[in-house]
Amino acid sequence: xxxxxxxxxxxxxxxxxxxxxxxxxxxxxxxxxxxxxxxxxxxxxxxxxxxxxxxxxxxxxxxxxxxxxxxxxxxxxxxxxxxxxxxxxxxxxxxxxxxxxxxxxxxxxxxxxxxxxxxxxxxxxxxxxxxxxxxxxxxxxxxxxxxxxxxxxxxxxxxxxxxxxxxxxxxxxxxxxxxxxxxxxxxxxxxxxxxxxxxxxxxxxxxxxxxxxxxxxxxxxxxxxxxxx
Amino acid sequence: xxxxxxxxxxxxxxxxxxxxxxxxxxxxxxxxxxxxxxxxxxxxxxxxxxxxxxxxxxxxxxxxxxxxxxxxxxxxxxxxxxxxxxxxxxxxxxxxxxxxxxxxxxxxxxxxxxxxxxxxxxxxxxxxxxxxxxxxxxxxxxxxxxxxxxxxxxxxxxxxxxxxxxxxxxxxxxxxxxxxxxxxxxxxxxxxxxxxxxxxxxxxxxxxxxxxxxxxxxxxxxxxxxxxxxxxxxxxxxxxxxxxxxxxxxxxxxxxxxxxxxxxxxxxxxxxxxxxxxxxxxxxxxxxxxxxxxxxxxxxxxxxxxxxxxxxxxxxxxxxxxxxxxxxxxxxxxxxxxxxxxxxxxxxxxxxxxxxxxxxxxxxxxxxxxxxxxxxxxxxxxxxxxxxxxxxxxxxxxxxxxxxxxxxxxxxxxxxxxxxxxxxxxxxxxxxxxxxxxxxxxxxxxxxxxxxxxxxxxxxxxxxxxxxxxxxxxxxxxxxxxxxxxxxxxxxxxxxxxxxxxxxxxxxxxxxxxxxxxxxxxxxxxxxxxxxxxxxxxxxxxxxxxxxxxxxxxxxxxxxxxxxxxxxxxxxxxxxxxxxxxxxxxxxxxxxxxxxxxxxxxxxxxxxxxxxxxxxxxxxxxxxxxxxxxxxxxxxxxxxxxxxxxxxxxxxxxxxxxxxxxxxxxxxxxxxxxxxxxxxxxxxx
Numbered sequence: 001x002x003x004x005x006x007x008x009x010x011x012x013x014x015x016x017x018x019x020x021x022x023x024x025x026x027x028x029x030x031x032x033x034x035x036x037x038x039x040x041x042x043x044x045x046x047x048x049x050x051x052x053x054x055x056x057x058x059x060x061x062x063x064x065x066x067x068x069x070x071x072x073x074x075x076x077x078x079x080x081x082x083x084x085x086x087x088x089x090x091x092x093x094x095x096x097x098x099x100x101x102x103x104x105x106x107x108x109x110x111x112x113x114x115x116x117x118x119x120x121x122x123x124x125x126x127x128x129x130x131x132x133x134x135x136x137x138x139x140x141x142x143x144x145x146x147x148x149x150x151x152x153x154x155x156x157x158x159x160x161x162x163x164x165x166x167x168x169x170x171x172x173x174x175x176x177x178x179x180x181x182x183x184x185x186x187x188x189x190x191x192x193x194x195x196x197x198x199x200x201x202x203x204x205x206x207x208x209x210x211x212x213x214x215x216x217x218x219x220x221x222x223x224x225x226x227x228x229x
Numbered sequence: 230x231x232x233x234x235x236x237x238x239x240x241x242x243x244x245x246x247x248x249x250x251x252x253x254x255x256x257x258x259x260x261x262x263x264x265x266x267x268x269x270x271x272x273x274x275x276x277x278x279x280x281x282x283x284x285x286x287x288x289x290x291x292x293x294x295x296x297x298x299x300x301x302x303x304x305x306x307x308x309x310x311x312x313x314x315x316x317x318x319x320x321x322x323x324x325x326x327x328x329x330x331x332x333x334x335x336x337x338x339x340x341x342x343x344x345x346x347x348x349x350x351x352x353x354x355x356x357x358x359x360x361x362x363x364x365x366x367x368x369x370x371x372x373x374x375x376x377x378x379x380x381x382x383x384x385x386x387x388x389x390x391x392x393x394x395x396x397x398x399x400x401x402x403x404x405x406x407x408x409x410x411x412x413x414x415x416x417x418x419x420x421x422x423x424x425x426x427x428x429x430x431x432x433x434x435x436x437x438x439x440x441x442x443x444x445x446x447x448x449x450x451x452x453x454x455x456x457x458x459x460x461x462x463x464x465x466x467x468x469x470x471x472x473x474x475x476x477x478x479x480x481x482x483x484x485x486x487x488x489x490x491x492x493x494x495x496x497x498x499x500x501x502x503x504x505x506x507x508x509x510x511x512x513x514x515x516x517x518x519x520x521x522x523x524x525x526x527x528x529x530x531x532x533x534x535x536x537x538x539x540x541x542x543x544x545x546x547x548x549x550x551x552x553x554x555x556x557x558x559x560x561x562x563x564x565x566x567x568x569x570x571x572x573x574x575x576x577x578x579x580x581x582x583x584x585x586x587x588x589x590x591x592x593x594x595x596x597x598x599x600x601x602x603x604x605x606x607x608x609x610x611x612x613x614x615x616x617x618x619x620x621x622x623x624x625x626x627x628x629x630x631x632x633x634x635x636x637x638x639x640x641x642x643x644x645x646x647x648x649x650x651x652x653x654x655x656x657x658x659x660x661x662x663x664x665x666x667x668x669x670x671x672x673x674x675x676x677x678x679x680x681x682x683x684x685x686x687x688x689x690x691x692x693x694x695x696x697x698x699x700x701x702x703x704x705x706x707x708x709x710x711x712x713x714x715x716x717x718x719x720x721x722x723x724x725x726x727x728x729x730x731x732x733x734x735x736x737x738x739x740x741x742x743x744x745x746x747x748x749x750x751x752x753x754x755x756x757x758x759x760x761x762x763x764x765x766x767x768x769x770x771x772x773x774x775x776x777x778x779x780x781x782x783x784x785x786x787x788x789x790x791x792x793x794x795x796x797x798x799x800x801x802x803x804x805x806x807x808x809x810x811x812x813x814x815x816x817x818x819x820x821x822x823x824x825x826x827x828x829x830x831x832x833x834x835x836x837x838x839x840x841x842x843x844x845x846x847x848x849x850x851x852x853x854x855x856x857x858x859x860x861x862x863x864x865x866x867x868x869x870x871x872x873x874x875x876x877x878x879x880x881x882x883x884x885x886x887x888x889x890x891x892x893x894x895x896x897x898x899x900x901x902x903x904x905x906x907x908x909x910x911x912x913x914x
Contacts, residue, residue: 156289159307162331162349163291169425169442170466170484170517171905178908180901183515186911198901 231820231834232597234888236588240607241577241879243565243894244902246286248531250304251520252295255474260522260529261302262537263292266580268620269304269314272558274524278539279756279774279810280562281732282714284319285620285638286580294334298341298358305346307331311356311363317712318685319622319669320638325363327354333377338385338401345369345388347376353390353399369404372397380431382451389437389451391426396439398451408454415443428470430479438479438505440467446481446491448505460507462489465907471521471528478542479505480528482518484907487511488530488540513538513555516906526552534903535559556808559877559896560829562758563716564812566880566892572630572648573884574610575892580620583635585611585646588890610653616642625680627673632694634680636668641682643699662701664690672718674741683715687731691744703744705729707737717757722764726783730757736771738762738783748786753779761814765821772811772826776804778835791837798841803848804869815883827881832891834870842867849873 171177184198246264253260258275267286273279291306302314309331315322329348337344337358344356344363353369353376369388378391381401388399398408414424425442432438435451444463449456465484472479479491490509495502516533523529526545531537537558546553565578577584587608591601615621619637626633633644633655643658668682668690679702680692689705705727717730726747727739736750736757755773762769768789769781777800780792788796809829817823817834824835842848849871854862880892 155309158309158330158349159289159291162307162333174419174422176465176908177905179905180903182908183906184897184901190911198897 231817231823233883234591234601235875236884236888236890237875238575238586238588238607238890238892239894240586240609241566241575241584241892241894243577243579243879244899245535245559245561246580247533247535247904248520248537250292250295251522251529251531252297252302253522253524253529254297254300254302255524257300259297261295261297262520262531263295263304264535265291266620267291267306268580269295269302270561271316272537273756273774276755277774277776277810278556278558279758280558281716281756282316282319283561283563283622284314284321285622287321287620287638288581288618293332294336296335296337296344298337298344301358303335303337303344303363305332305335307333309348311335311344311346313363317714318667319714320667323362325356325365327356327365329354333375334379336379336381336388338381339383340385343385343401345379345381347379347390349375351375351392353379353388355401367404369399369401370406372406377426378429380429380437382431382435383433387431387451389429389431391429391439391441393423393425396426396429396437396449398437398454408451410437410439410449410454410456412439412441412447413443413445419443425466427466427468428481430470430472432472432476434476436505438470438472440470440481442466444483446470446489458505460491460505462507463487466517468517468519468532469521469530471523473523474525478523480521480523480530482521482530482532484517485512485909486514486516486518486532486534486906488513488518488521488528490528490542511540513540513557515900516903533906534900551806554806554808558809559899560809560879560894562810562812564880566882567624567626568880568882568884568890569626569630570628570882570885572628573886574626574630574648575890576624576626576633578621578624578635581615583611583613583615583621583624583633584609585613585626585633587648588884610648611646611655613644613655616640623668623671625671625673627677628675629677631677632673632680634671634673636671636682639667641665641668641671643680643694658699661699662690662692664701664704665692669714670716670718672720674720674724675722676724678724679720679741681718681720681727683718683729685712685714687711687713687715687729687733687735687737689715689718689727689729689739691741705739705744705746707731707735707749708746709733709735709737709749711735717760719760719762721762721767723767726762726767726769728760728762728769730760730771732756736760736769738769747783750779750781753777758810759812759814759826761816763816763821764818770814770824772814774810776800776807776811795841799844801842801846801848801869802844813881815881817883819887825881825883827878829878830876831871831873832875832878832881833872836868836870839866839868842869 181199188194188197246266246268248262249265250263251260258273260272260274262270262272267290269284270280271282273281290308292304293306296303302316303311305311310324310326312324313322327346327348329350329352331349332346334347335344342358344358346354346356348354351372351374355366356363357366372392374393376390376392380389386401388401390397390399395412396410397406400407412424412426414420414422426439427442428440430438431451437449437451439447444461444465444467446460446462446467447456448458462481463483463485467481467483469482470479477493481489488511489507491505492508493503493505496504496506511528514530514532514534518530518532520531527539527541529539539556541553543553567576573588575586575588587610589603589607590605592604593601595601615637617637619639621635621637624635630648631646633646635642641661643661645656645658647654665682668684670683672681678694680694682690684690687707691702691705693700693702711731711733713731713733715729715731719728725741727741728736730736734752734756738747739745740747750769753773755775755777757771758774759772760769767783769783771779771781778795780789782789807828811826811828814824814826817825822836822838826833826835846867847853848869850865851870854865857865875891875893877893877895878891879894882890884890
């Protein structure tokens, strides 16, 4: 029994090998599209074929890249054109130039180049809305705001990094924090005498709108009074 | 008690800053405390925890660590600078760049000759402490990764440094690292995160104790570099450690707001070998505890919830005494509000701006206890941002509401304020006298014709104000030659007197007509917290940090009979046991016998014509008096009439029209604006 089985196994393994080889042949046959016997191809030919296909692949890749580049360039050009259209007229620029100079007269003299560079940076920064929120802003005619870019030294950058490190360790992901409102409501729940929630109404909700409404109301009342008096 | 129309003001959004670091000078019993906005406060623990001094912060300055060297105070912060403070002139003396990136910690050796600073770039920098300054000496062997915490061995030969994932021990003489103790990371998801050793303590028996971000307090053998014991204290971070002077008790502060005590005792009775045993847990904070100090008798803690908590250890103090009571210090011990009596204006002082408000008006009369309808709402007139980088240290509004002044560490600014109906104009007075370059306290005379500014060495600069100009008149100097700053200024109503109090506990009274020192009040051992001169009798009323009240006659230059009687009989024990100082004293013009004073929890009208309360009588008797029939009331009446209806008072003032202004800031509201606390699972919620 044992011997027989062994033989059987051997046979089967052989069979497997056979079938694999036949499969290979079959696939080769399929490649040649017809049921013909495989063509004889010399080594050089196949090499040349392979090289050509490789070259083609490279070419297409390069072409795609160039297309992309072209696209980008066009976009860039468009942007620059737009920017040029947006640039300030010369007299405004002069005005801006003169104001920081006055300020710096009192402080220690700085190099002109640096100033100019700063100025340029300011110009670039115009489009970004974030910069508008900075402290030293100045409104000009139209939609332009000029801000003095504060120079951030390496030290302040490092300080920011260190602060971020503390923040991420204490309040970052995985720190399992709640809000103070939840904490208070929990205290209220566990406390002896229950009362209304501390933040029953969000007091700071739409505070800007409320302030604006208040202002308008005042103005309206003022207007109402004027004609009568 | 008398009826008052009360303006109940709740629009002062005072928000204290989180406590970041603390250090105790055991020699002078002064606690230095640093807040997140860079402000520095000095508390005198020997004198009822009174907040003696306050150095305002600065934009961009942050304090990460504090260190006393004798009487000198050093701080270091993430801006990479070491600063020494001038505690007499209340300003930074000098700053020294360490050139190692942000500094996380500083620590001095026990001799007080060297200062070690742990930097972001992995160096421990040693500075030599010289007479006037500090000087860089050398670096210890540079490590990879930041140095978060440092501790010297009491013998000054070794330094332990807490870093990311490890503790290093350095030989202080050669500068080489001798041991590397690897700290295990947290379990579960936090395994991939580096563990931060937030705090280390090197004990005299070469035990190193570390507290880390995985919530462990670990004891290490510093000689062999092996772990002895791990105590898992919290699921969050252990942020601070402090050890008692004798090295037998240790406290650890956590993100949960708990403070855990460990003691070096034998675990079973009668055994000789001692070990560190976790003994007590205190929960006095709602938020992270970031700074800890272990005094002889108490644990002092502070953190994100901005309150300073002094928790006495009950095995070190006598039970049921004033010393054994828990103390929480939430508000500064000086007024941040100034009030223009005649104009009904309030000035609120914030570190970076001032707010000027006009009080509202109401119509009609109501019964006592009623709330009146508001005719005109209170209105914010001006928000004045400070100039420059320094935070505001003091501000003042003249009684007529025509002048406004504020001071920072390096400048004084004066503004002319004009209000007619709806037009507000604020013009800066451009030419101030040169002497007026800094002030610790500012005060206007009652007729708004003079500005008083306290300057160095307890002197006071007098500046005359008029429409056209602002002129330097005189400098008032005390004869004592004290170098301490003046923290209280008061000009009398009749314009004749000016009283000053400094942190040496001296009170000087100047005659403003003669511009000369009139007299000095006998020095009492406790620091004055509020002073005022009576408008008609010219008696000076002084309240001290230990709650004692004195009345001093300026005409006779001696204590008044009432004051002597009060001292002889003694104050009521409940009055003395209050734990917040009286921050303002004023008088009632309608009834000259009334003195109005307030602390954080109550305001009190002190009637000098009534008998003083005996120790056994009820001190807070307003409710019982109301329930009694008229004839019996006289029997129970006593001088202290206390009102607790308004909670967490920032200011109580009496206006010219006889209405009372009460500025409240409930602690609950401050708490609701704090940053996030940790989420804790509570059963059945």
